[in-house]
Amino acid sequence: MAKLPTPQMLMASRPELPKESWLDTKPQFAPGSYCYSEKKETMELLHMPNPHDWDPSAEDWNLPENWEQILCDAFEERLEKHRSLKLFMDICVRCGACADKCHFFLGTNDPKNMPVLRAELLRSLYRRDHTMLGKLLGKKVGARSWDKQVVKELFYYAYQCTECRRCSLFCPYGIDTAEITAIVRELMHEVGLGTHWIMDPVKNCSFTGNHLGIKPHSFKEIVEMLADDCETVTGIRPKTPFNEKGHEILFITPSGDVFADPGIYTFMGYLLLFHELDLDYTFSTYASEGGNFGSFTTFNMAKKLNAKMYAEAERLGVKWILGGECGHMWRVVNQYMATYNGPSPANMVTPKSPITGTVFKNAAATKMVHITEFTADLIRHGKLNLDPSRNDHIITTFHDSCNPARAMGLLEEPRYILKHVCNHFVEMPENTIREQTFCCGAGSGLNTEEIMELRMRSGMPRGNALRYVQQKYGVNHMACVCAIDRATLPPLANYWAPGVNVSGLHELVANALVMKGEAKRTMDLRQEDLPNVDADEAEAEEGR
Amino acid sequence: MQTAKLLANLKDSLTEQWTQAVFASYPEKSLPFLKTQKDPFANPVASMIREAAAVLFDALAGQDMDVEKVKTALDRFVKIRAVQEFTPSQAVGVIYLLKPLLRKQLLPEMQKQLDAYLEVESRVDSLALLAFDMYMTDKERVAEIRVTEIRNQYAQLKRWAQHLNAQAPLGEFAGCGQS
Ligand code: SF4
Numbered sequence A: 001m002a003k004l005p006t007p008q009m010l011m012a013s014r015p016e017l018p019k020e021s022w023l024d025t026k027p028q029f030a031p032g033s034y035c036y037s038e039k040k041e042t043m044e045l046l047h048m049p050n051p052h053d054w055d056p057s058a059e060d061w062n063l064p065e066n067w068e069q070i071l072c073d074a075f076e077e078r079l080e081k082h083r084s085l086k087l088f089m090d091i092c093v094r095c096g097a098c099a100d101k102c103h104f105f106l107g108t109n110d111p112k113n114m115p116v117l118r119a120e121l122l123r124s125l126y127r128r129d130h131t132m133l134g135k136l137l138g139k140k141v142g143a144r145s146w147d148k149q150v151v152k153e154l155f156y157y158a159y160q161c162t163e164c165r166r167c168s169l170f171c172p173y174g175i176d177t178a179e180i181t182a183i184v185r186e187l188m189h190e191v192g193l194g195t196h197w198i199m200d201p202v203k204n205c206s207f208t209g210n211h212l213g214i215k216p217h218s219f220k221e222i223v224e225m226l227a228d229d230c231e232t233v234t235g236i237r238p239k240t241p242f243n244e245k246g247h248e249i250l251f252i253t254p255s256g257d258v259f260a261d262p263g264i265y266t267f268m269g270y271l272l273l274f275h276e277l278d279l280d281y282t283f284s285t286y287a288s289e290g291g292n293f294g295s296f297t298t299f300n301m302a303k304k305l306n307a308k309m310y311a312e313a314e315r316l317g318v319k320w321i322l323g324g325e326c327g328h329m330w331r332v333v334n335q336y337m338a339t340y341n342g343p344s345p346a347n348m349v350t351p352k353s354p355i356t357g358t359v360f361k362n363a364a365a366t367k368m369v370h371i372t373e374f375t376a377d378l379i380r381h382g383k384l385n386l387d388p389s390r391n392d393h394i395i396t397t398f399h400d401s402c403n404p405a406r407a408m409g410l411l412e413e414p415r416y417i418l419k420h421v422c423n424h425f426v427e428m429p430e431n432t433i434r435e436q437t438f439c440c441g442a443g444s445g446l447n448t449e450e451i452m453e454l455r456m457r458s459g460m461p462r463g464n465a466l467r468y469v470q471q472k473y474g475v476n477h478m479a480c481v482c483a484i485d486r487a488t489l490p491p492l493a494n495y496w497a498p499g500v501n502v503s504g505l506h507e508l509v510a511n512a513l514v515m516k517g518e519a520k521r522t523m524d525l526r527q528e529d530l531p532n533v534d535a536d537e538a539e540a541e542e543g544r
Numbered sequence B: 001m002q003t004a005k006l007l008a009n010l011k012d013s014l015t016e017q018w019t020q021a022v023f024a025s026y027p028e029k030s031l032p033f034l035k036t037q038k039d040p041f042a043n044p045v046a047s048m049i050r051e052a053a054a055v056l057f058d059a060l061a062g063q064d065m066d067v068e069k070v071k072t073a074l075d076r077f078v079k080i081r082a083v084q085e086f087t088p089s090q091a092v093g094v095i096y097l098l099k100p101l102l103r104k105q106l107l108p109e110m111q112k113q114l115d116a117y118l119e120v121e122s123r124v125d126s127l128a129l130l131a132f133d134m135y136m137t138d139k140e141r142v143a144e145i146r147v148t149e150i151r152n153q154y155a156q157l158k159r160w161a162q163h164l165n166a167q168a169p170l171g172e173f174a175g176c177g178q179s
């Protein structure tokens, strides 16, 4: 007779220790833990190798017939091309310093999400073909062969890494697991495996400019609507220059901020700031996506999308590029732009602020300045009239986005600005900010809704720190300088620290900015009532 | 009163054993880390489990525990279990793992006061039920967040589409150069 399982069996049923070693356990593709696959047509349009229909939850992924050869060759080619990869494969001493530093491990407690084991998934394959011991002793020294389950495992864990580089901060050898993940994703693409949420924007950015594929004239109209909103709030309608030749500056920012709530308010912030400065600038509709979705797929795709920035700078004849609040855009610019697409076009010069005269020598190579460097410099020279009391209803903290923090060391400028536009600023615990910042849990193309449960656990270390300052100091706001964060942090906050709002930095800047000839402000950019405005005043204003 | 006293003596051992039982629901290879790292931000899951263990124990002991207070203390624990890869019974049913512990350690001491003992066990039931409600709320929130996220991603596009619709008649004329 069949027996009911005991409660203990139901609840704490850690399966008996698997007989096989960790290398042989298989990932489960449970809903909520994997991203949807990309459509074959998209892959074809982009000339990606081996496009085919497949489903991550299916047993058979319809890999091309000679998949193993393709992967072995592709891996070998990368090892030759990137000396760093070979080094990362060889020098890890498995000290474990990185093991507990990954938010995916902390949130899932899945050992294969320890960076060292994530890398070991690939390293075990490397050992078999590229090390003497591995060739001779095989499994005994942690070498293994390719098989279809291994491919699934590589895919599974390459999309449970946000390439945030927190682990590399703690590695005594500086092994960058993010780069290993990037290579694994490249390898997966060689056999036609990619995700919809990444490839669709790649297609749109390639063909149209912005990540949703909105046609240029419509894109412009949408931006104009935002300019109208600016007028409603301030009484001033900022200009929206598009594709105009002969300006000094080309401004490039993520297109997410043109479409998505709450990113749009940051975008309005830029419009107002530039208007107030009477900045000589233009947007481009083709280079209208600063965020490089290609960098989540392959180096070549990253290079291709990044090329648009210089191409447009050249066509429009600008002197330098000002870049908006974005994460991976800056990682790509800071780390790869020179090798991908350098040198910059001949018409470009080392950026110099037209307002303060400051020369941004740090941008001499790329000719691109981060907006927080630009704005911090304005504030430092007293060029902005700011009234931080307009943000007095906010007790804010600051989330260091992984890429600006760890890939370009942008730690002080955002804080400097924040402290000048808000009177109440509180830091999260020390081991969760600055270089040690915890990822939002959904960077590198993982901010898709089908993996919301995964995101809520991988973002937990960040959410947990936010919740702490919310409860301890009454924090009700989190500022950030990344468009992906503006998309991923609101859900995360909603789950882990409900009641905390998320915004970009320049939304707060524009709220505090006292503009020449502006109408009395009664609303913030979200058209919500400002504090300290008494009701009569507001009404009188409306009736005017 | 007697029960409370007996339980008080068992506090450390019960909370520790329950904590270990919950740890055991995670993969073996992760246990050394869960058990040793004490910093609440470097090892948040363990910190959540320990926080839950403490409040569960206090509630069990029948001390005057406000439901809201219990909920607040269980909140992080239930939230993380709700989004990790557990079945519902594994996620919050682990609260029932208090029962075998109580039967082993408290029951022998309370043979003469079975009623009082059963009351303690019933409190385990109440706590588990409370946690199940919280678990469902969290699950629903995740579902709701998914929908809101999609809506927010296209917020501005939607406004633009509405704007175009409102202007449709004009748009036709605009095509004839009469705008
Ligand atoms: S910290 Fe570096 S050397 Fe140590 S296990 Fe991690 S990757 Fe290997």
Ligand code: SF4
Residues within 6 Å of the ligand: A101, A102, A103, A104, A114, A115, A118, A160, A161, A162, A163, A164, A165, A166, A167, A168, A177, A178, A181
């Ligand atoms: S790069 Fe970030 S997500 Fe990837 S393994 Fe390292 S810590 Fe984890």
